[in-house]
Amino acid sequence: MLTKKSQYAFKALGYLADKQKDGPVLISEISKKKRIPLKFLENILLELRKAGILESKKGKGGGYFFKKDPADVKMATVIRLIDGPISMLPCVSLYFYERCKNCDEKHCGLHDVMRQVRDVTLEVLESRTLADLKD
Amino acid sequence: MLTKKSQYAFKALGYLADKQKDGPVLISEISKKKRIPLKFLENILLELRKAGILESKKGKGGGYFFKKDPADVKMATVIRLIDGPISMLPCVSLYFYERCKNCDEKHCGLHDVMRQVRDVTLEVLESRTLADLKD
DNA sequence: CTATTAGTCTACTCGATTAGTAGGTTTATA
DNA sequence: TATAAACCTACTAATCGAGTAGACTAATAG
Structure with a gap:
């Protein structure tokens, strides 16, 4: 499961993607429109x-806006940033790899299945971008 | 990420699948061979x-063994049993569904992506069984 | 040059979840 | 009836998730 934090992140990013032409958007505006606790949103x-x-x-007329093009930011990137690993096991993670104790990766059935899950998952999350969050 | 608990469960089930012909297997044997804390394993x-x-x-000559054929138990079933939801969002979960607040499922980009992730993930986890854990 | 606006930063709280442990109870077999 | 083994309830400690508090810094308008 994604955490609330990354769900909020996606909501906020979707909102900002919509308003991209309008210049800086206030944290407080995003907070109200997307119903995200203000201080929590600040951190995110x-x-x-x-x-x-x-x-x-900062200051009057300030706020948040995209630095990168939303179409260039993969969903996977955001999840890894906010929540950490996407894989179901550390021993199949690309970005958060940890060797698994007492399980030989060469012939571990679980490892194989979870690597397959990782592959199909990443195929989706590495191809979809924040531009897909616009409505 | 899977919890330690479900990882232990898979290891234990893999071991039992191997020993299926040998009759009941002691908890203590599984605990030793797979290095799983004894009391924790009991619960699992x-x-x-x-x-x-x-x-x-129970009693002398007792232990654990498969009731179902390992080939008839999907990986997905075990994960749902021990860890709960497989989906990344409650609003796309089949077995643990919860409506998401302030997000219209009809046109929510995040929803669509996560449903797709769920679909490809389940394609793997519903097709692979405990028989695949044998070595 | 100072008041206001708005983001920055550190640290804290508090409940839930994870990963176990303790210790007694029940049931089957020899 | 002794012993072997699973059963069961409850407890604990550490970590994580979700959010809050409050002071600080920077930009702009008058």
Whole structure:
């Protein structure tokens, strides 16, 4: 399951993708329109900015807006950033790999199945982008 | 990510699938061979028995063994039993569905992507069975 | 140059979940 | 009747998820 945090992130990013032409959008506006707790949203947007996906401007007329083109940001990237691993096991994770103890990866049935799950999952999440969140 | 609990469950089930011809297997044997904390394993096997996957026998010569044919138990079933939902969002879950607030499922980009992820994931997990865990 | 607006940052809380452990009870077999 | 083994309830400690508090910094308008 995705955490609330990444679900909020996706909602906020979808909103920002819609308003992309309108210049900076206030955190408080996103918070109201998407019903996301204000302070929680602050943290989330900050993370997205630090990751280089969003950009912000302080003071009057400020707010958040896209730094990258939404079409260039994969869903998988956002999930990994906010929630961490996408795979069901550490030993099949590409970005958060950990060797599994007492299970030989060469002939571990579970490993094989979970690698297959990872592959089909990533096929979707690496091809879909934040542009797909626009309505 | 799968929990330790379901990972242990799969290891134990794999072991039991191998030993299927040998009659009842002791919890303590599985615990040793697969390096799973004994008391934790007890709980797990109990759940699997109550779910009708395993059967047990008490007293001398007792232990755990398969009630169903391993080839008839889908991986998805075990995950749902031990960990719960497989989907990334409650609103696309088949067995643990919950309507999502402030997001119209008719035109929600996130919903669509996550439904697609669910579909490809289940294609794997509903087709692979515990027989695939044998080595 | 100062008031206001708006994002930045650190740290805290609090409940739920995860990963176990303890210890007694029941049932089958020898 | 002794012993072997599973059964069952309840407890604990650590981590994580979800959110809050409050002070700080930077940009703009008058």
